[in-house]
Amino acid sequence: MSVSLQQSMPASRMSPTPGFGLPSVMRVLYITTRQRTGGWLAEAFAADSASQVVLEEAVGTADGVSRLRDEAFDAVLVSHEPGQLDAMELIEGYRAGGADEPIVVLGNQSEQEMAPLCYEVGADGYVCVNTTTTRNLIWVTARAIQRHHLLRENRRLNLAEQMRLQREHDEADQLLGQQRALLGELESLRREGPPPCGQDAVDARPTIPLPDELIAHYRELLRTYIIMGSGNLSDELQQLGNLLVNARLTAQQTMQLHLHVLEELVHGLGTRSTRHVMTRADLLVLEVMIHLAEGYRQRYHDRIHPPLQRLLPGFE
Numbered sequence: 001m002s003v004s005l006q007q008s009m010p011a012s013r014m015s016p017t018p019g020f021g022l023p024s025v026m027r028v029l030y031i032t033t034r035q036r037t038g039g040w041l042a043e044a045f046a047a048d049s050a051s052q053v054v055l056e057e058a059v060g061t062a063d064g065v066s067r068l069r070d071e072a073f074d075a076v077l078v079s080h081e082p083g084q085l086d087a088m089e090l091i092e093g094y095r096a097g098g099a100d101e102p103i104v105v106l107g108n109q110s111e112q113e114m115a116p117l118c119y120e121v122g123a124d125g126y127v128c129v130n131t132t133t134t135r136n137l138i139w140v141t142a143r144a145i146q147r148h149h150l151l152r153e154n155r156r157l158n159l160a161e162q163m164r165l166q167r168e169h170d171e172a173d174q175l176l177g178q179q180r181a182l183l184g185e186l187e188s189l190r191r192e193g194p195p196p197c198g199q200d201a202v203d204a205r206p207t208i209p210l211p212d213e214l215i216a217h218y219r220e221l222l223r224t225y226i227i228m229g230s231g232n233l234s235d236e237l238q239q240l241g242n243l244l245v246n247a248r249l250t251a252q253q254t255m256q257l258h259l260h261v262l263e264e265l266v267h268g269l270g271t272r273s274t275r276h277v278m279t280r281a282d283l284l285v286l287e288v289m290i291h292l293a294e295g296y297r298q299r300y301h302d303r304i305h306p307p308l309q310r311l312l313p314g315f316e
Contacts, residue, residue: 022051022142023074030057031064031090032079041077044134051138061090068094073101075141078123080107080114088121095122100152102144104137124148165271172266172274179259186252210257214247219261226280241291245299254292258285 030038038057045053056073058064068076080087087105094103104125105118115126124144127137221240225233244254262281266274 022138023145025052025054026074026138026141026145027054027072028056028075028077028141029064029067029071029073030055030077030079031061031085032057032059033081033084034059035084036079036081045138048134048138050135051142053138053141061085064090065094068099068101075102075104075145077141078103078105080105080109087123088117091118091123092121100148102141102148104141104144106137162271165273168274169266169269172278175278176259176263176266179255183252183255183259210253210260211247214243215257215261217243218257219264222258222261222265222281222284225284226277229280237287237291240288241295244288244292245295249292251289251292254288255285258288 030041032038037059038055042055045055056067058067064076064078067073078087078090079085087107091103091105103123104127105114105123106127106129107114108130109128110131111126111128114128118126124147125140127140218240221233221236224236249257258281262277265277265281269277
């Protein structure tokens with residue numbers, strides 16, 4: 001490899017943009033051959049004060065892989081020497097092994113020719129040593145480091161989000177199970193039998209049949225309520241309360257209807273959040289129960305105190 005890194009622009013004219021500056025120190029491994037040692041590269045980095053580059057050298061693929069396995073580097077520079085050191089083959093195998101350090105390839109060929117090939121095997125950049133400058137090589141390496149830092153942070157955040165969503169789903173399943181157990185206890189009390197305990201309480205489910213039309217109506221109302229909230233559905237909730245009273249549904253049957261529809265909805269969410277759905281569902285069933293209780297109270301009042309019928313004149 002010929003050595004022709006051009007002199008960089010003075011640092012005073014290359015002030016980095018705030019927030020996008022170069023790291024103060026970069027520990028870099030340079031994988032090369034015995035014929036192309038890295039003294040020239042170390043001198044080039046030392047002559048540029050934009051960033052301190054601590055350069056360490058590995059000769060050959062085996063030595064490079066061994067160093068990467070045992071030590072941590074901010075970035076890796078690989079010398080592409082066709083016939084002696086194939087950077088494409090080294091990087092492809094390295095990436096297949098799960099390594100994710102930033103890798104930049106150095107070669108004599110033009111960037112138009114080599115850059116796409118490097119990207120295809122997992123490299124983060126390619127620099128032609130015949131046309132680049134030391135400062136450009138430093139920036140390419142720094143950008144590769146920054147990109148991998150962002151990728152790692154993104155993976156960490158994605159994992160944390162997945163764990164959070166899984167906890168929400170577990171909490172939702174636990175809450176639904178507790179509500180099902182409560183219905184099972186109420187059913188046992190209604191039959192004057194001993195209440196179930198342990199796993200039997202969780203698995204106990206009332207077997208009261210519910211009309212498919214009522215289930216479909218409640219399913220649509222629950223979905224709308226989750227999106228719109230209660231403010232725009234007061235009339236619909238009043239009508240539902242009247243419908244439940246006219247159908248002579250008990251509070252237990254109403255709760256059974258609610259849990260049946262809610263379980264379907266939660267299981268259909270997949271990996272999406274359940275917190276908003278569970279919160280809105282709790283509010284909905286509370287409003288439904290209020291309308292149900294008020295409907296039965298009004299019906300009881302009308303039965304105890306029927307409206308007086310006025311007699312026609314002459315029939316007193």
